[in-house]
Amino acid sequence: MKRTLRTTVLTVGALIAALGLPAGPAQADDIAPRIDLRVLVVSDGGPSTDAIAAELTAAGTPYTEIDLTRSDRPVIDAGFLADTVDGRPRARFQAVVLPNDNPFPAGSAEMAALVAYEQTYEIPQVDAYTYARPEAGLQYPVYGGYSGSIDGAQAQVTTAGKAGPFGYLDGTVPFEDNDPAVGESYAYLSRPVAGADFTPYVDAAIPGRSTRGALVGEYRHDGRRELVVTFVYNQYQQQFRLLARGIVEWMTGGVHLGASRNYFAVHVDDVFAADDRWNTQLNCTPGDVDCTDPNAQPDPIRMTPDDVDHAITWQDQKNFTFDFAYNGAGSVDHREDHNGTDALADRLIAQRNKFRWINHTYSHPFLGCVQDTAVVPWTCATNADGSTRWVSRNEISDEIATNRVWGQINGLPLENGELVTGEHSGMKVLPQQPEDNPNLALAVDDNDITWLGSDNSREPTQRRVGPATTVPRHPMNVFYNAGRAAEQVDEYNWIYTSRAQGGSGICEDNPATTTCLTAPLDTATGYDQVIVPLEKRIALGHVLANDPRPHFIHQSNLAEDRIAYPVLDGVLDGYAALFADNTPVVNLRMKDIGAELLRRAAWQAALQAGDVTAYRIGSTVTVDAPDGTAVTATLPTGTTRGGAAFGEAYAGAASGWTTATGAPLTLTLPSSAATPTVSAAEPGEATKPAPDTRVPAGVSERVPYGADTSTEDD
Template sequence: MKRSIRTALSAIGALIVSLGLPAGTAHADDVAPRIDLRVLVVSDGGPATQAIAAELQSDGTPFTEVDLTQSGRPTIDAAFLSDTVDGRPRARFQAVVLPNDNPFASGSAEMTALATYEQTYSIPQVDAYTYARPEAGLSYPTSGYSGSLDGVTASVTAAGKSGPFGYLDGNVPFEDNSTSVAESYGYLSTPAAGADFTTYVDAPIPGGSGRGSLVGEYKHDGRRELVVTFVYNQYQEQFRLLSRGIVEWMTGGVHLGASRNYFAVHVDDVFLSDDRWNSQLNCTPGDIDCTTSGGTESTVRMTADDADYAVAWEQRQNFTLDLAFNGGGSVDEREDNDGTDQLADKLIADKNQFRWINHTYTHPFLGCVQNTTVVPWVCQTTASGATQWVSQSDINGEIANNKAWAQTNGLTLDSSELVTGEHSGLKVLPQQTVDNPNLAPALAANGVTWLASDNSRESTQRSAGSALTVPRYPMNVYYNAGRQADEVDEYNWIYTSRAQGGSGLCEDNPATTTCLSAPLSTSTGYSDYIVPLETRIDLGHVLSNDPRPHYIHQSNLAEDRIAYPVLDGVLDGYAALFADDTPVVNLRMKDIGVELQRRAAWQSAVAAGQVTAYRIGDTVTVQAPSGLAVTATAPSGTTQGTGSFGSAYAGAVSGWTTPSAGTLTLALPSSTASVTAVQPASTAAAKAAARKTAPRTRVPAGTTRKVAYSPHR
């Protein structure tokens, strides 16, 4: 027995020398290596490695990128990959992402170093997009398929569901947004003879009776590879569906950062009436930019029946709407109807079915004083040329009066949240290049710390005095439309050419992604085109770990109730893709603001090198600046001190926590696989892994850029 221990120690000692580690740091009985919680992404500039890097960035997972196309890049050798800290062997990276199974020249010392490193520390490798070949555990695709996967529906196998892709229900649809652009390409093949290969995602082989692997795990030579044989970019739905599983596989479910699927919907102008689109004038009478004579104002306002429908819809979808309300609208309605407002009575009776947000009392413009004698409007100026601003007193009144109305009617508000009319008060380009200087003190005086902004104008969170903005996605369901025909007519006007009777917006802005080649039918265009297109756009946000809310208007819940088909499309489409343990996360505005704030601080600290995290056995240690909220994902059963860590999502636990004194310690469940000691590596096997470079793979034009969504897959 003593002799076998000496032999093992001798082999490990020789390995340590080959890795450049100080001799005597590894002991067969008690040394578990330190594995830093950081991913190495070796990129070739292609879309697949860029997509994985983007996913890690979005999640808040630290990574180091080495671009093989750049001169002066670091050499990937033993010293780059590992060293010793406090007498303990350290693996600098918990996972390796390569463009393919071997992107280096045949016999490369860098590939040998990577293979040795992976063997030694049990580090997994992701082949982001590789050719199907025996070196990757697969048969050549000559007996399978090589070609376009546009519009294909792949499936998660039983092994995938019990493994890294268990958060999915089963189907993985591939996009097909354009019939004129190739958007995906892949190799469908079966495991090579004798290979220890487990398929996680597969698809039927065209012209055959079998199925071929698209994502699978290949075990060989003491190494594990996730072999992906199709190309993708960070925006495509197929990647968005699989990206979580790729990250969880490569990290063993233990990593900094987290990802969830968010969807929140704000309904603006509740209790007000919204002006209606005029199809003859191609504008909205009552709007300041609709100055054509002959237009008769017409409005759209919810009814009590619409309120009942909203409650029933919420209960059916198990989803809560956020109602951004203007109490002055109800006051006006009662004045015009002998004290009666059936809509307000009904919504107030069902007030606990919704979340309520202050949208100001009467919805005025709170920026500069508008000069509407010209189109487009401009800011009114004094004789000396100074901009005239809506006063702090007026802004205070709009906020406070709406709060008072809510209190009188028993609505529960969070006073820290505010949506101003048209997001006014914030800068509006090109007319108003700065925020109203009276806005910030009014916000502070009323305790507002979260202020809605328009994501199409400002997509990042920023300060407005002591408040932070919460960017919101505008949905292409218009405020001035309660009927499908009005929505389609306005959509046609905006997105068709002048020759077709449209605005010419797309001619002036060719980058616009929702342009039409011909006008839509006003009777079928909404259900056949606008609904599926808007559904896909909004679902894309949900699948992108993006907590920003979407917003519509009360008019969209009235008359034809045109918002619901889109909302149903998102929620029903999501439910068909994801398992029950991965629900849509429906946060209120304040919580979304906090999430965005934490992410910004976390990303800044990670980028500045202020966060260190590592795993030794079943213990994870994170060191960060004091007061910084830390985000992490871990297996179920992970504990923090004497309590549990995080909350359950997608078969794991994740969340934010602010550690005391800047140090967080997590105890992983004992069932979690871990490296208990440095493993002896086979030099011959490592060299064999580097023997043959991977063949070039095909990357279609539609994968190198984002192809605009279409109504159909």
């Protein structure tokens, strides 16, 4: 947008010359400069700039970070910020992120260079966490505002925020209060200075008053635009996760490389089979290798036809689809024991198209080393020469192939390249089995498996196993051996309490365990009051973190008390209360999740290697990437490539992947997208550095999800 100049030509020319910024020809105001699609993040080591950098990394948005605490850092001057390419002025960064509105010493030449750069190229600035003060367009908090903790507060997106960068939110922005003993959120709530051009986007009630104070807002002054954030956060806190997308969209004008979606998928393992029940007296699971009481008998938990009907009704209500990882032998064995009948399998097969299906091997055996269960914990059996005895290639291959054939005979709509082995076995299991069964890769190749489920708590990154690529899955702390809430709580208590309290003592042996309980939970109320809210927050945190990895539970959790549903309801209902209809949960099947993760890894590698260049000139975005590279971007709705619409609609924008073909990609923005021009710089006021802002311990060091907490690694 062109703006009216308030300085003489002589003054402007002198200023630009002094700063070394490219002035261009006399008609500089009409030139569309080249704006590189890269963000400059200036960090002081604080959690807020780190959080924004983490959001850019997760989305695949390139940025350059300068750490102000390092003596060997580059100097931010005109030459660092801008230059000329092929005779055209170039801005090397499309946005600037600062720790606060001015983190430099008084009279800083670096801040002056940034001011002139932002004015000249209309570059927006994010103040990641700043004190409410007139230099940021806000009154000091002492004048009817507030400074202090806002743990547990309910902030709101304003009308302007919904019409602007936060239109993907439904309105409420709840602030976490995971531990009453720890300060987690600190904020400055204040109103705009009289006459300031300040638009609040997110605000909250000022304690003890009938007025509201800004937490996030846009301040326009001196030919510049700043997004002012007056609360501190880290990358894990829900309030930041909710606002992160809008911060990025605001600073990039909705034109940037990288994309972010909110994903949720749930794999239900052991379908058709039964899961052995936790024994509350023995504190173990009869049927498992570590439950050695000779008198203990397995007590199976298995879904019923009514559980199938409930799952279908639930899916229809939530607009969500389960992925059922099945074991065909479970039905075959059941028919043998029940005169050829299996009402569960009959109902599941009749309703097979209501679910997605994954091969989970025929009989769910352990496919790694041959286990020596004479000792607890088990060890790998060895051959006479001391080498490890492995489950054979033929045994593994038969388990995969037989289950596939059983599923095909029964008409299950399968993706034959997907596989989840029982207990993720065959892959390394520490400490007993420190390497993969070498026969696993061979059997996977025999059966044309391309996607292999793995345990995210053991291996969070993808890797190759023969021709297959792993798909890490988040385990939920809803136990496979619990069909009733009381059983879940009893086992939870045993695992996470001290020996003196009758527990396993795992927390005494490993103080780093984050799920430790100070006292056993009440078996009647502990599940609903503690475990469900905890697991809901953990899973929702993954959803809000642009993490497509699936979660997994077991068929036992859909049976009897159906204990999985309160957690899943908490995730999906909680999500629906936070997001607008234009930002739905993305529910992918396993192969699509694997492909998404694989594309992201390749994209990050290309960015790190410096093989991607992208810039905007007027309404044209050009991306140069190696031939065959899948390029990810978020652009305004209506953007086209070669006349065809780019991307898919999500969160009020178009985003997705498009493949580079050797020549630079050209994307045409819609006419509604504002076109930057080179503006003559106006001298801005040299503001004072922001006062020190408070960072409570619960932000500088992440607060777990409560005094008694869990993580996905458990």
